[in-house]
Amino acid sequence: MARVKKKVRQQLLVQQVREKPFLTDEELARNLAVSVQTIRLDRLELGIPELRGRIRQMAEHAQNKVKSIQKSEVVGELIDLELGHSGISLLRITDDMVFEKSKIARGHYMFSQADSLAQAIIDAPLVVTGVANVKYKVPVHVGEKLIAKAEIVKVRGNKYFVWVKTHNDRQEVFRAKFIMVSWAEAKGM
Amino acid sequence: MARVKKKVRQQLLVQQVREKPFLTDEELARNLAVSVQTIRLDRLELGIPELRGRIRQMAEHAQNKVKSIQKSEVVGELIDLELGHSGISLLRITDDMVFEKSKIARGHYMFSQADSLAQAIIDAPLVVTGVANVKYKVPVHVGEKLIAKAEIVKVRGNKYFVWVKTHNDRQEVFRAKFIMVSWAEAKGM
DNA sequence: TCAAAAATTAAGACCTGCTGCTACTAGCTC
DNA sequence: GAGCTAGTAGCAGCAGGTCTTAATTTTTGA
Numbered sequence: 057m058a059r060v061k062k063k064v065r066q067q068l069l070v071q072q073v074r075e076k077p078f079l080t081d082e083e084l085a086r087n088l089a090v091s092v093q094t095i096r097l098d099r100l101e102l103g104i105p106e107l108r109g110r111i112r113q114m115a116e117h118a119q120n121k122v123k124s125i126q127k128s129e130v131v132g133e134l135i136d137l138e139l140g141h142s143g144i145s146l147l148r149i150t151d152d153m154v155f156e157k158s159k160i161a162r163g164h165y166m167f168s169q170a171d172s173l174a175q176a177i178i179d180a181p182l183v184v185t186g187v188a189n190v191k192y193k194v195p196v197h198v199g200e201k202l203i204a205k206a207e208i209v210k211v212r213g214n215k216y217f218v219w220v221k222t223h224n225d226r227q228e229v230f231r232a233k234f235i236m237v238s239w240a241e242a243k244g245m
Numbered sequence: 246m247a248r249v250k251k252k253v254r255q256q257l258l259v260q261q262v263r264e265k266p267f268l269t270d271e272e273l274a275r276n277l278a279v280s281v282q283t284i285r286l287d288r289l290e291l292g293i294p295e296l297r298g299r300i301r302q303m304a305e306h307a308q309n310k311v312k313s314i315q316k317s318e319v320v321g322e323l324i325d326l327e328l329g330h331s332g333i334s335l336l337r338i339t340d341d342m343v344f345e346k347s348k349i350a351r352g353h354y355m356f357s358q359a360d361s362l363a364q365a366i367i368d369a370p371l372v373v374t375g376v377a378n379v380k381y382k383v384p385v386h387v388g389e390k391l392i393a394k395a396e397i398v399k400v401r402g403n404k405y406f407v408w409v410k411t412h413n414d415r416q417e418v419f420r421a422k423f424i425m426v427s428w429a430e431a432k433g434m
Numbered sequence: 435t436c437a438a439a440a441a442t443t444a445a446g447a448c449c450t451g452c453t454g455c456t457a458c459t460a461g462c463t464c
Numbered sequence: 465g466a467g468c469t470a471g472t473a474g475c476a477g478c479a480g481g482t483c484t485t486a487a488t489t490t491t492t493g494a
Contacts, residue, residue, distance in 0.1 A: 062441070077304075080480065091443050096482085106481055108297065108450090115266075115303035131353070158428070163374035164320070164357035171352050185352035188379045195373055195428070239347070239384070251470070269451065280472050285453085295452055297479090 065090065066098050077110045131168040132204065134176060142207045143177040145169060149200045161196040166204075166230040170220040173206045178216050180238035186215065190232040200224045214238045254279065255287050266299045320357040321393065323365060331396045332366040334358060338389045350385040355393075355419040359409040362395045367405050369427035375404065379421040389413045403427045 060068070065088055072079060072087060081099070085092045099106070105113070132147035147169045149161045167190060175183050196202065203223050210217040215235055222230040249257070254277050261268060261276060270288070274281045288295070294302070321336035336358045338350045356379060364372050385391065392412050399406040404424055411419040 078301075082480085093443055094441080097442080100482095108300075108480070111297075111304045112267075112300055115300045158371050160371075160373060160428075163360050163377075164353060167356050167360070167377070168353035171356070182347050182349075184349060184384055185381050187381070188352075188356070188377065190377045190379075192374050192376070239349075271451085282472055282474095283470085286471080289453095297451070 069098050073104055080107050131172045140179040143173050145173045145204050147202045149196055149198055151198055154198050159198050166222055169204050170232045173204050174218040174234045174236055177206050178236055182239040183236050184239055186237040187235040192230050194229050196229050258287050262293055269296050320361045329368040332362055334362045334393050336391045338385055338387055340387055343387050348387055355411055358393050359421045362393050363407040363423045363425055366395050367425055371428040372425050373428055375426040376424040381419055383418050385418050
């Protein structure tokens with residue numbers, strides 16, 4: 057690690073701390089080829105808490121996070137919603153959504169995005185998926201942003217017919233037709 | 246907090262630490278009306294690490310957990326596999342797989358279980374989901390164990406037709422037909 | 435080119451939350 | 465009374481810092 061300008065070093069510092077929050081000042085100092093004191097000053101300027109503080113934050117955060125990550129009722133980010141009609145959601149394909157070998161996204165993510173969106177746009181308190189017909193058109197890779205657009209095309213009794221089309225920035229990658237059922241009274245399908 | 250017998254105190258200690266891992270020895274000592282030293286001895290006997298250790302564990306755990314939760318290539322536990330023919334997998338529905346209100350399992354879990362199983366039984370290096378037709382027959386609740394059985398019913402070129410049927414301990418709750426495509430050369434579907 | 439400003443390093447006292455060790459006491463039990 | 469367990473106490477030392485004061489080096493601007 058060669059010596060670099062202050063600004064550059066501070067950027068590197070931020071980066072390192074983000075990637076490996078478990079580094080002590082001493083280790084950081086070695087990595088960046090400056091003294092421990094300099095690291096401390098940098099942390100002060102940048103508002104980066106000390107190792108123990110960082111760890112503590114993660115632990116506290118983690119307690120909630122582990123829950124909330126899985127708890128998210130919607131896979132993807134709702135970016136538009138017209139209850140009872142349509143909705144749009146965005147999902148970024150990250151490294152942990154793909155097969156290690158092929159780097160192709162596992163199908164459940166597209167399905168989950170579509171399924172939760174289909175759920176979300178229906179204006180009823182209790183909705184479950186009844187039937188799904190899905191087609192994967194092209195493989196999706198890491199880093200792609202998937203836009204799913206859902207639309208209720210028909211309602212019959214407690215059954216909602218929803219179409220979802222998912223695009224990346226170039227083409228349609230996935231489409232699905234769902235029959236969603238609003239539960240509550242209706243026990244038969 | 247009245248003084249209690251050693252065994253009782255140690256049980257309480259374990260309990261407190263589990264519930265609130267962020268308590269220092271001093272606070273624990275106050276809570277249990279003994280000296281700090283006693284708490285230290287107790288921790289030693291019980292193999293409870295110090296505050297910083299506990300926090301650190303949580304933080305590390307959390308980092309992996311977030312990843313590994315999503316990383317599992319197969320949703321559910323493979324309990325039988327005849328490559329190229331069939332397979333069986335087991336999935337326990339836990340509290341974080343259900344809708345908070347209704348306690349009904351979100352559909353993607355059954356789909357994901359089926360989809361990964363369908364993937365797993367195909368004897369080819371690169372397989373993606375092409376088409377899926379799924380039907381949810383009855384809602385699934387927390388605590389149920391789902392047994393998915395998959396079978397390859399037809400192979401045509403690089404396309405594999407797979408049927409998956411998922412039961413709980415009483416009845417069929419879900420079924421799916423997949424067309425899986427072994428990738429590699431074949432770019433068209 | 436030279437002084438002022440900025441950046442870096444150093445040194446020392448202090449903090450928290452411990453570990454590890456030795457020592458002591460009280461209460462019971464055989 | 466000897467021997468045991470359980471509980472306390474005190475002190476040195478450690479990691480990984482904070483906070484402060486000060487000296488040294490580098491850069492920069494006029």
